[in-house]
Amino acid sequence: MPVAELERHQGSVNAIAWAxxxxxxxxxxxxDAQALIWELPTMAGPNGIDPLSVYxxxxxxxxxxxxxxxxxxxxIAFANKMQLLRV
Structure with missing residues (x-):
């Protein structure tokens, strides 16, 4: 049974990385061409978890x-590019 479910992407999730x-x-x-940064709380609220940052x-x-x-x-890697993000 999952302890958290993060569902704010508008398409398939292709990659995840823990800090x-x-x-x-x-x-x-x-x-959906988005990189979402999440901060996992000890307990999710009734409306789920929102990302801390969106790129x-x-x-x-x-x-x-x-x-x-x-x-x-x-x-991050997409198309024929790689970008470095400072968060």
Missing amino acids: PQSCKHICSGGD SAGSEINQLQWSASLPDWIG
């Missing part, structure tokens, strides 16, 4: 990775 320095932050990327890319996000050595940087 290496935080047990409660996760980033997701999907077909819109040029097209669907295929892969993402949180930097292990620079915890406020995330790399």
